[in-house]
Amino acid sequence: MTGKDDVAHMEEELPLGELPLDAWHRGKGARMVGFAGYHMPIQYEGIMAEHSWTREHAGLFDVSHMGQLSFSDEAQGQAVDAALELLLPSDIKGLKPFRQRYSMLLDQDGGILDDLMVSRPGDGAFDGAAIYMVVNGATKYDDIGWMIEHLPDDVTMNHMEDQALLALQGPEAGEALATLIPGTADLIFMQSGLFDWQGAPLWISRSGYTGEDGFEISVPGDAVVALADALCALPQVKPIGLGARDSLRLEAGLPLYGHDLSPAVSTIGADLGFAIQKRRREEGGFIGHARVMKELADGPGAKRVGIAIEGRLPAREGAPIFANGIQTGEVTSGGFAPSVGAPIAMGWVSLPDSAIGTALEIEVRGKRIAATVAPMPFVPHRYRRKA
Amino acid sequence: MSRYFTDEHEWIDVDGDIATVGITDYAQEQLGDIVFVELPDEGATFEKGDDAAVVESVKAASDVYAPISGEVVESNGALEDEPALVNSDAEEDGWFFKLRIADASELEGLMTESAYKKFVASL
Structure with a gap:
């Protein structure tokens, strides 16, 4: 075996x-x-x-294993906020103390370098840093290198190893x-x-x-x-x-970097446009903005979708996806879903094949198995949104 | 009836010219929760070492090889409804398929139970 x-x-x-x-x-x-x-x-x-x-x-x-970073300056956080608004498509200036936001690092072409959490400390946490960030473990050293390249001298980034x-x-x-x-x-x-x-x-x-x-x-x-x-x-x-x-x-329908997200894909295609607040879309001023605006206007070429699979055979990362007999994409995460009691997957398909309910076929070991574009999450989120 | 083992963590029960094949308890333990088993069709013929079945755990798909050459005479239909049988009873009810043995001399290279136990202990 x-x-x-x-x-x-x-x-x-x-x-x-x-x-x-x-x-x-x-x-x-x-x-x-x-x-x-x-x-x-x-x-x-x-x-x-x-x-x-x-x-x-x-x-x-x-x-x-994840990378924990803090950012500070000598200007009550104003230099940090300005610098991170160049690096991140999210609203950093409007991030209030004790609040956290999902965001990502984009390259010049709008490809996703990493996804991350960014928050505004308070009560002097992290030595009074202006911003606390958590990035993926496998990408943390690349992220740090990318940010060092783009941060001005008056911003200090600390990797809290x-x-x-x-x-x-x-x-x-x-x-x-x-x-x-x-x-x-x-x-x-x-x-x-x-x-x-x-x-x-x-x-x-x-x-x-x-x-x-x-x-x-x-x-x-x-x-x-x-x-x-x-x-x-x-x-x-x-x-x-x-x-x-x-x-x-x-x-939960949450993408995993290095599998569902990569430099080859975009924020809008990944259905992560919620991470780019209105002011940032309108004003731009972040790396990768042109791709975001183009895809908001014209639609992305491909989209990240949830996939329900018929039967019991799991489809895994790399399995080709077909619509009407023509390859439309690839599974990027897949496996048996214990709480659903069936195999599920996440994958990227061409925009015309991305609507909920679209019939697909996935090739697993030479066999085509029936599948359908499904809404995500597969299991409802149970976040505590109100006190 | 004699039982043989392979270094690919399969067991083979030989009864006359029929060999029943499954994976060992050590193998199921390593794989974790098994959610799907793809079995060969009756009448399929394999050379020793061919891919004969696939076992899917929550985390991964793994090939099961034909430990000897032969023709499939039966697959364990119970695994279609209850793949977790491989976890709960790998070396009895969780068998995969039965082969009509093509070349009995291939059994000579396989391990006995005590040799397999030593092999697993060395891993």
Whole structure:
């Protein structure tokens, strides 16, 4: 038996790094794999069980491989805001303290270099930085290089390599975290705050990448083992691996960089236009603006869509997609969806074939299987939008 | 009846000229939750080492090779409705297919149960 589509294809050839929770994962029985340059847990007790636990209770994910960056200046943040509005298509100047936004880095042609979260710290978090940013692990060094090239000298970017990042996700995440840190109960979706836990400063945002309510917690690396232990001691919480993280985000319709998003595709085609606020569309002034405006006017050539698959055979990344017998695109993420109970996929198809309900065929091992363009998310989001 | 094993983590029960093939408990454990098994059609013939079946776990698709040459006489229809049988009972009810053995001498290169256990322990 040979895995032909294993996570191994994501492994890097450089020696793998160790994250602060490495020994902790192994102690919990995790199976470790190479991912984004680090040893990471793919699963503990099994992907299906971990997936379902997160949908029903609360799952703890170690996402310390992601890049945590802070940006500061000597001008109360004005230089940072101006510089980041050149790099990001989102409204940074209008981002209020304790608020977070989804955004991306675009290249000169409007191709997506990475997707990311950007937030405005408050209460002096991150040494009073004007902006806190979380970028993908596999792309963080490229992102840093790109930004250094484009940032003016009066803006300082700090890669906080000693900072760990946890995500606590699921319908019981709120009550679980509130038992350790009561103030977190008041946070709403995409809102953040600075909290103290046993002397460690935690920057906590109500957000995540599973479609469930939950939190992302930036914690000093030397406090993360104690925090992970305290969280997993709660009856609602179990550690969850990368395998379930992938199936959860796919069901939630959330794109994964390096798979569903790449420099070859655009923001509008990716259906991520919500990240570009009205003022930015109108005024421009960011790298990649021309492509965005052209595609808003004329439509993108191809679109990212959700795909429901008939039968039980999963279609995976790279499988060609056909409409009326002609290839129209390719699957970019696919697999069995535990909460749907069927295989689902995300893929890119030509614009005329992207309408919900369009009949498609996907080729898997020489066979064409029936599929349909489906609305996303596949499992409804359950974000906590109101207090 | 004798049971043989391969270094590709398959087991083969030989009864007369019929060989029943499945994957080992070690293999199912490594694959994780199995969600689909693609089985060969009755009458298909394989040379030793041909792709004979595909097992899909939540995370990946893996090939299952024909451990010996032969003609498929039966596939395990129970796996179509319940692929998780491979997880729960890999070495009995979770069998994949039965072959009419083309060349019994191919069995000579396979491992016994104790040799396979040693092989797995060395991984």
